[in-house]
Amino acid sequence: MKKSSLTKNGLILMMAVSFILGVLAGPLNAASKYKDYPVPKACLDAVKKEGSKLYVYNWAEWWPQELFDDFSKEFGVEVIFDYYADTEEVVAKFKLNPKAPYDVVLGCSPFNVMVLKPMGIVSKLNYDWLPNVKEYMIEGYTKRAFDPGNHYQIPDSGYATLWAYNSDKVDDSVPGFHTWKFLFENEKYAGRITMLDNMYDVTGAALKSLGYSWTSDNEAELMEAKALILKQKPRVMAYDSWPRRAQVEGEAWLSGTWDGDAWLVHNEDVPALKAVLPEEGTLISANTDFIPTGAKHPAAAHLFLNYLYRPEVNALLIETIGYPPAHKHTMEFMSDEMKAWPGFILPEGYMEKCDSDDERMVTGRGKEIRLQIWEELKR
Amino acid sequence: MKRKKIAPKILAGLSFLVYFFLWAPVIVIIIFSFSANRYGVSWDGFTMKWYADLVQNAAVKDALIRSTIIALVTVVVSTLIGTLTAYGLFKLHFKGKHFLRTSTLLPIVMPEVVTGAALLVFFTRFLNLPLGYPSIIIAHIVFSTPLAVFVILGRMQRIDWAWEEAAMDLGANRFRTFTRVIGPQLMPAIMAAAVLIFPWSFDDFVITYFVAGIGSTTLPIYVYSQMRFGATPIINTIGTLFVAVTIGALFLSRAIEKKNAGR
Amino acid sequence: METIKNATSPQSDLVVKNKKKFNVEVPLYMGPISFLLVGFVFAPLLIILFFSFLKTGLYGEIVYEFTMGNIKEILTGGSGIVFLNSFYLAVQTTILCLLLGYPLAYYIARYGGKWKVLLISMIVVPSWVAYLIRLYAFKTITGTNGIINNFLMDWGLISEPLTMLYTPGVVMVGLVYTWLPFMVLPLHAAMEGMEPSLLEAATDLGAHPVRRFFRITLPLSRGGAIAGSILVFIPTMGDWLVPALLGGSKVMMVGNLVAQKFTIAGNIPSGSSLAIMLAATLILILYLAIKWGGKEAMEKLV
Numbered sequence: 001m002k003k004s005s006l007t008k009n010g011l012i013l014m015m016a017v018s019f020i021l022g023v024l025a026g027p028l029n030a031a032s033k034y035k036d037y038p039v040p041k042a043c044l045d046a047v048k049k050e051g052s053k054l055y056v057y058n059w060a061e062w063w064p065q066e067l068f069d070d071f072s073k074e075f076g077v078e079v080i081f082d083y084y085a086d087t088e089e090v091v092a093k094f095k096l097n098p099k100a101p102y103d104v105v106l107g108c109s110p111f112n113v114m115v116l117k118p119m120g121i122v123s124k125l126n127y128d129w130l131p132n133v134k135e136y137m138i139e140g141y142t143k144r145a146f147d148p149g150n151h152y153q154i155p156d157s158g159y160a161t162l163w164a165y166n167s168d169k170v171d172d173s174v175p176g177f178h179t180w181k182f183l184f185e186n187e188k189y190a191g192r193i194t195m196l197d198n199m200y201d202v203t204g205a206a207l208k209s210l211g212y213s214w215t216s217d218n219e220a221e222l223m224e225a226k227a228l229i230l231k232q233k234p235r236v237m238a239y240d241s242w243p244r245r246a247q248v249e250g251e252a253w254l255s256g257t258w259d260g261d262a263w264l265v266h267n268e269d270v271p272a273l274k275a276v277l278p279e280e281g282t283l284i285s286a287n288t289d290f291i292p293t294g295a296k297h298p299a300a301a302h303l304f305l306n307y308l309y310r311p312e313v314n315a316l317l318i319e320t321i322g323y324p325p326a327h328k329h330t331m332e333f334m335s336d337e338m339k340a341w342p343g344f345i346l347p348e349g350y351m352e353k354c355d356s357d358d359e360r361m362v363t364g365r366g367k368e369i370r371l372q373i374w375e376e377l378k379r
Numbered sequence: 380m381k382r383k384k385i386a387p388k389i390l391a392g393l394s395f396l397v398y399f400f401l402w403a404p405v406i407v408i409i410i411f412s413f414s415a416n417r418y419g420v421s422w423d424g425f426t427m428k429w430y431a432d433l434v435q436n437a438a439v440k441d442a443l444i445r446s447t448i449i450a451l452v453t454v455v456v457s458t459l460i461g462t463l464t465a466y467g468l469f470k471l472h473f474k475g476k477h478f479l480r481t482s483t484l485l486p487i488v489m490p491e492v493v494t495g496a497a498l499l500v501f502f503t504r505f506l507n508l509p510l511g512y513p514s515i516i517i518a519h520i521v522f523s524t525p526l527a528v529f530v531i532l533g534r535m536q537r538i539d540w541a542w543e544e545a546a547m548d549l550g551a552n553r554f555r556t557f558t559r560v561i562g563p564q565l566m567p568a569i570m571a572a573a574v575l576i577f578p579w580s581f582d583d584f585v586i587t588y589f590v591a592g593i594g595s596t597t598l599p600i601y602v603y604s605q606m607r608f609g610a611t612p613i614i615n616t617i618g619t620l621f622v623a624v625t626i627g628a629l630f631l632s633r634a635i636e637k638k639n640a641g642r
Numbered sequence: 643m644e645t646i647k648n649a650t651s652p653q654s655d656l657v658v659k660n661k662k663k664f665n666v667e668v669p670l671y672m673g674p675i676s677f678l679l680v681g682f683v684f685a686p687l688l689i690i691l692f693f694s695f696l697k698t699g700l701y702g703e704i705v706y707e708f709t710m711g712n713i714k715e716i717l718t719g720g721s722g723i724v725f726l727n728s729f730y731l732a733v734q735t736t737i738l739c740l741l742l743g744y745p746l747a748y749y750i751a752r753y754g755g756k757w758k759v760l761l762i763s764m765i766v767v768p769s770w771v772a773y774l775i776r777l778y779a780f781k782t783i784t785g786t787n788g789i790i791n792n793f794l795m796d797w798g799l800i801s802e803p804l805t806m807l808y809t810p811g812v813v814m815v816g817l818v819y820t821w822l823p824f825m826v827l828p829l830h831a832a833m834e835g836m837e838p839s840l841l842e843a844a845t846d847l848g849a850h851p852v853r854r855f856f857r858i859t860l861p862l863s864r865g866g867a868i869a870g871s872i873l874v875f876i877p878t879m880g881d882w883l884v885p886a887l888l889g890g891s892k893v894m895m896v897g898n899l900v901a902q903k904f905t906i907a908g909n910i911p912s913g914s915s916l917a918i919m920l921a922a923t924l925i926l927i928l929y930l931a932i933k934w935g936g937k938e939a940m941e942k943l944v
Contacts, residue, residue, distance in 0.1 A: 199906070245418060554667075
């Protein structure tokens, strides 16, 4: 511990964090060597004026609670939560109630923002109040076509859809194993497969397996994907977006999942769980945070987003959720094993095979056909 | 004559199997709440750790308080409206009574998904009511009041109405008579309705899921979100708590009923 | 609805007619419930009826233009099959509940004696213990490494674990489990009302027990059976969590579809029309059941 470089508050925070995280304290401690750029006083004043509250809309039980607790303690802002179980729920909620008074929505996907922005639900960010974000965002994340410069949302981490398998039960030496094709077409592990309970991910993976784009809205391509998905169904044990229990219980041997979720199960429960970054490519996207226009405490939301990009806070977040960071320095503090996990640092040239966020998947025909496929699948 | 003896035994055996079926999951919940297994899905030795976790878990505590408040308000309001309605349906004659009585059944027979969805659209697109406590409580009252109406209506037939006439002959108006004379006699029925409504409201997931908003995560919604992430043994401890509270409430209502009967 | 009202029993007829009628009393006693019904039952249903004729835009946002498209899509598209599936599953569940619940209710009513209250409570208590948590326990019981499989393997009865979880069978068991109490309670209420002297009289007259059952017990408990069937059938039809949690989300019921339209698909007009159709179907079924079952079913409904 480099105690000399720490402020008193920082020391207390560090002790609390190290108490909770035990061995993980090392990297988090090291993260504080990078500077925190605090928000300007105008923002803090505005937070007070708004009443020092923050209404957060997030996935349940995903983010570390101490991150919010520490934020509350440091800034005297009361944090109030609401949870969703699928990001599409967020979209539905705002469609019904465009002025829903959430201050910050966490962990969405860019697809949600694409749909909500044209409806006037996403408010523009004020970068004067986000100095940490300005300083520390990985450059690649600022150049995405749907929101160049990240004016309407910021990613808190990246994600890749992939699949995971239990290496004690599954033979990974067969040729063509590391593909979507294997997940969809193998018959050997029938009844031991779980797929994500999400129409975009299942159709996307099927499209990739056939050599098409994840976000395709071409009817013929989607029909081919549908045939593949329907053919696979009898071999699928369950459609489950959180197959953790089935993986732990040894029921699911092959599971469609996301890189971070798979990492957590590998790291905490099933060391034999390994992940496959499919050779055909996949969807590379980001866990996205935004401030809705109905927010009653936008300054507190900015304060929170800036806090999220404070180096040690970001390191704590990434350690807990297990997704690849969008913060320039956070990767430095992660363990070598985590860095080597599929999806964290992509192999040379892999990105070219992948697709990124594209509106055509979630609007018009692209969405309609996917819904029809999904209804037919679940019949 | 022999057949007469066998039939009850077969019935008893069948009934026992049904009871076993109904209680097996509950027993599993209770036993595994003491299991050291970190997913609460098998027996890995005895521990009280999950109960210690439960006590310290602020999210559970908040959810528990919220669910209790919602259920209490629902019970009070719906039994109040239910008593008035039952009395009116029983005593008064007016146009449209049959229609009203039948309509009262509607919330009971409507699937919860439909009620939840309809109220969600209604609250957000028509009333512009922010989702949260008010929307959840209104939704629960909508469902619970008919239950109260019919439970209380059922018991009204057994009341000694001579008292009412006596009181009214002595010059008390009907409302006064109702609150002073009939009300106390209805207490057991009101308690029965309360005992029925409280756990329903406390445990409701589907309707609440639709109309819940910021800062109104109830216990069932919390449990649901936990389950999606593969669940923790805390779920079993919450389940055991439910069993304890339910049995406690039942004993309490029995005790009250006995005390009332004794008077 | 107009026709159902004929089936309800006007209990007030039993009561001493009170000639003094103050009109002011009607709003006093009936005002709150009328407000509740009009404001929070009829109005929301009307609103979703209205929404079910609206269009959606490119992003799924609501567009205030009239269309019959949503209704047409449900009638001609895949939703019809989902409807039929759910109907079939709900009928099966109801029949199973009746088969399991009837002997139990009969046993309690006839032989329960001083244990009656306890026996009834033992049916009610599990149904009050967090629905979701009980379903979760079902997973623990029926999983590949679950209690049943472990038990059978330990005793050497099977060598390979049975696949139970995520099958249609376990969905059915879960549905029966969840709604069985709603069958037993009205059945019991109906049977309890039977005069024991009636049965004794029949026995004295030399009626065979089986004959006695079919001639007296069964007809008298018909109302309870119909009420119980309604109370099981309707929520089963709208169930949403059992297929998701125990069925591995492989099959949708109407309830899932409604929920999905409102959440995942975010298509509120389409979800509204499906909800309205579901409600209308169930009210029709309820109407038929009551017409067939008569007023005793209505009385036993609660």
